[in-house]
Amino acid sequence: MAKKTEAPGFSTLAIHAGARPDPVTGAAVTPVYQTASYAIENLDKATALFAWADLEGFNYTRCGNPTTRVLEERITALEGGLAAVAVASGQSATMLIIDALLGPGDELIAVPNVFGGSYALFTGIFTKYGIKVKWANPADAASFAAQISPKTKAIFLESLSNPDNLVADFEGIAKLAKQHHIPFIVDNTMASPYLCQPFKHGADIVIHSCTKYLNGHGNSIGGIIIDSGHFDWAKDDRFPALGKPHPRKGTPPLIDTYGKKALAVLLRQNLTVQGPALAPMNAFLTITGIETLPLRMDRHVSNAMKVALYLQKHPAIASVKYAGLPDSPEKERVAKYLPRGTGAILLADLKGGRPAAAKLIERLKLFTHLANIGETRSLIVYPDTTTHRQLNEQEKALVSVGPGTLRLSIGLEDADDILTDLAQALDFLSDVGAA
Numbered sequence: 305m306a307k308k309t310e311a312p313g314f315s316t317l318a319i320h321a322g323a324r325p326d327p328v329t330g331a332a333v334t335p336v337y338q339t340a341s342y343a344i345e346n347l348d349k350a351t352a353l354f355a356w357a358d359l360e361g362f363n364y365t366r367c368g369n370p371t372t373r374v375l376e377e378r379i380t381a382l383e384g385g386l387a388a389v390a391v392a393s394g395q396s397a398t399m400l401i402i403d404a405l406l407g408p409g410d411e412l413i414a415v416p417n418v419f420g421g422s423y424a425l426f427t428g429i430f431t432k433y434g435i436k437v438k439w440a441n442p443a444d445a446a447s448f449a450a451q452i453s454p455k456t457k458a459i460f461l462e463s464l465s466n467p468d469n470l471v472a473d474f475e476g477i478a479k480l481a482k483q484h485h486i487p488f489i490v491d492n493t494m495a496s497p498y499l500c501q502p503f504k505h506g507a508d509i510v511i512h513s514c515t516k517y518l519n520g521h522g523n524s525i526g527g528i529i530i531d532s533g534h535f536d537w538a539k540d541d542r543f544p545a546l547g548k549p550h551p552r553k554g555t556p557p558l559i560d561t562y563g564k565k566a567l568a569v570l571l572r573q574n575l576t577v578q579g580p581a582l583a584p585m586n587a588f589l590t591i592t593g594i595e596t597l598p599l600r601m602d603r604h605v606s607n608a609m610k611v612a613l614y615l616q617k618h619p620a621i622a623s624v625k626y627a628g629l630p631d632s633p634e635k636e637r638v639a640k641y642l643p644r645g646t647g648a649i650l651l652a653d654l655k656g657g658r659p660a661a662a663k664l665i666e667r668l669k670l671f672t673h674l675a676n677i678g679e680t681r682s683l684i685v686y687p688d689t690t691t692h693r694q695l696n697e698q699e700k701a702l703v704s705v706g707p708g709t710l711r712l713s714i715g716l717e718d719a720d721d722i723l724t725d726l727a728q729a730l731d732f733l734s735d736v737g738a739a
């Protein structure tokens with residue numbers, strides 16, 4: 305039966321949003337515009353481009369690129385946002401958005417349950433800039449209320465936390481953010497826009513590491529910042545980069561010139577100066593990956609659920625953290641915010657501690673031992689001394705990383721083959737008594 309609405313569905317957007325056949329050659333696939341710079345027809349046009357008066361044209365690939373623009377428009381559509389700026393990595397997305405909104409003396413409310421690189425930014429680089437980071441619990445809105453002050457300029461958390469699978473209390477936190485006029489930033493990498501759309505639940509800004517599910521094939525690094533266009537930067541004077549005239553040039557406030565697109569323009573201006581531009585080839589690989597995102601995510605979720613249920617029953621395993629499990633404490637928020645599933649990253653805690661973890665990594669044949677998530681391949685890593693080595697013992701306990709913990713990223717292989725591989729490796733552990 306035909307749909308009742310005109311708006312294209314998610315799978316249609318994943319294939320078509322932002323792209324059209326090349327107007328010159330008819331090429332159906334978005335070309336890789338592998339160029340550093342662009343010939344400009346005359347001086348007036350160059351002046352307009354350099355003054356950010358012409359936002360459509362291209363000038364230099366550090367500021368924008370036609371292949372990258374397709375990626376930006378596609379992810380904007382998938383998240384239901386207004387505009388996006390793609391960057392070199394997920395790390396640069398976090399760096400760029402916090403740097404754009406906060407300065408010395410400002411406060412960020414973040415959570416410890418985040419990707420290790422984000423934690424390193426919060427506890428290292430940002431504090432060096434004089435940005436104070438205060439901590440809250442993503443599953444408990446009241447813990448944010450306790451940290452808010454007049455200096456709070458952003459809230460940052462992950463929709464589904466890497467690696468410990470906490471689901472954010474979106475509604476409670478969004479309500480607080482609105483009340484106190486604080487931009488609410490969500491890293492949606494672990495869920496992907498197919499499983500969760502934070503803008504529907506009150507987030508103002510979404511970031512992604514495109515390296516993970518969006519690309520999906522582990523063949524390039526990339527990041528993106530998407531603006532919902534919902535936040536009113538003019539409401540008070542706390543965001544001078546957007547709401548005040550330029551301090552040196554005296555040009556009008558960005559919100560006067562660009563309206564709802566002001567944040568996207570500011571981010572692009574900062575990207576141009578700071579430099580972490582996405583390579584056009586990586587934009588191309590990510591666009592290609594996104595075309596199959598819905599199909600891949602359904603399979604990731606069903607494979608991961610089978611693995612989680614299997615591991616939970618295995619005698620060598622002490623506990624499994626996967627938000628999708630029927631007895632997960634996240635159950636209610638999963639039903640509300642991740643109804644299609646909770647991704648494919650899970651934590652398994654081995655009774656045999658580090659020796660058992662080391663043996664398991666060695667015995668597995670199908671799993672690749674590497675530090676990434678969201679690839680077609682099944683992956684395994686030992687967070688304690690790799691991805692989460694910067695955390696102290698107390699912090700590790702907070703994110704459920706201990707000496708027996710392994711992080712698994714379940715791929716798209718046949719579920720039976722994944723389970724068979726885990727079974728042979730785990731049974732070997734029991735045989736040698738390492739369990």
Ligand SMILES: *Cc1c(COP(=O)(O)O)cnc(C)c1O
Pocket residue numbers: 393394395396419421422462466491493494512513514515516525526527677
């Ligand atoms: C990997 C990751 C990042 C960082 O992205 P890179 O592309 O590796 O720089 C940020 N957030 C989350 C949740 C991630 O998993």
